[in-house]
Amino acid sequence: MAFRNQGAFNNPGSRQMAAGNDLRASNAIVDLRGNVLAYAQTGGMIAPTRFEILPGTKLYRFGNMSHGVRRVALGAWWLERAAFEKLANFAQVHECSIGLALRYLCLVPPEWSEVTVLIRARTNAQLLAWRGLANSVVTKAADDGPAVRMAQQNHVADRRIHQLFIPGNAPGFLSIEQDFPLDRAASQQGFFYL
Numbered sequence: 001m002a003f004r005n006q007g008a009f010n011n012p013g014s015r016q017m018a019a020g021n022d023l024r025a026s027n028a029i030v031d032l033r034g035n036v037l038a039y040a041q042t043g044g045m046i047a048p049t050r051f052e053i054l055p056g057t058k059l060y061r062f063g064n065m066s067h068g069v070r071r072v073a074l075g076a077w078w079l080e081r082a083a084f085e086k087l088a089n090f091a092q093v094h095e096c097s098i099g100l101a102l103r104y105l106c107l108v109p110p111e112w113s114e115v116t117v118l119i120r121a122r123t124n125a126q127l128l129a130w131r132g133l134a135n136s137v138v139t140k141a142a143d144d145g146p147a148v149r150m151a152q153q154n155h156v157a158d159r160r161i162h163q164l165f166i167p168g169n170a171p172g173f174l175s176i177e178q179d180f181p182l183d184r185a186a187s188q189q190g191f192f193y194l
Contacts, residue, residue, distance in 0.1 A: 003052070004125040008168020017076070018130035018165035020044020042139050043107060045132030045163055046152070053127040058120060059164070059174065060084040062102050062182075065116040069179045073119050074171070078129070078164040079106075086161060099187025105161045107134040107150045111142045115187035121174040129164040 008014055013023050020043040022028075029038045053059075060079045063072030079087065091101035099115035102108055108115065137150040153159040166173075 003128045005127050005168035009128040014167035018048040020135055043137040044135050046135045048130035048132045051129045051131035053123055055123050057123045061119045062115050063117050064114045073176050074169050076165050083161045097186035099182045105159055107137045109148045110188055114184050116182050116184045118180040120177045125173055129166045131162055131164055
């Protein structure tokens with residue numbers, strides 16, 4: 001059976017993006033002639049591996065409600081059901097919001113997402129994804145303060161969450177089953193910068 005996003009997945013850049021490499025030319029590290037020496041890397045996943053997603057699979061994604069649910073659903077970063085359940089369990093045990101649990105376990109700083117919507121979707125086609133554990137994040141703070149640093153904690157079993165990066169996600173690949181508005185303040189309550 002053919003994978004609907006095979007072409008996008010086969011692009012070498014898709015694995016680099018899953019690993020957290022910023023492939024925008026404006027952010028590349030270049031020599032004096034403008035040749036790209038390296039791309040900045042932050043976040044993403046450690047050692048992304050090929051993962052097949054079957055039609056009918058339930059997936060979960062967080063995003064910014066201000067972008068609209070359909071646009072959020074076209075994003076690349078998703079969680080499998082087991083990973084989502086682990087995230088929800090962490091939120092319950094630690095008495096925090098699901099949005100804050102996402103920030104801590106999937107390493108999503110406020111600078112990257114407001115986390116104001118949760119989407120549950122079902123795949124309509126067989127898809128390819130990169131799957132891996134969260135990598136540490138270092139990014140600019142929104143207020144031009146010191147850099148935001150979030151260290152991965154994959155050595156702690158209850159904080160180890162596999163994430164999916166689905167390159168080339170396009171309309172029709174997934175059907176939105178339900179969306180849940182999340183409180184922006186609750187998704188940041190207790191989040192602090194070190």
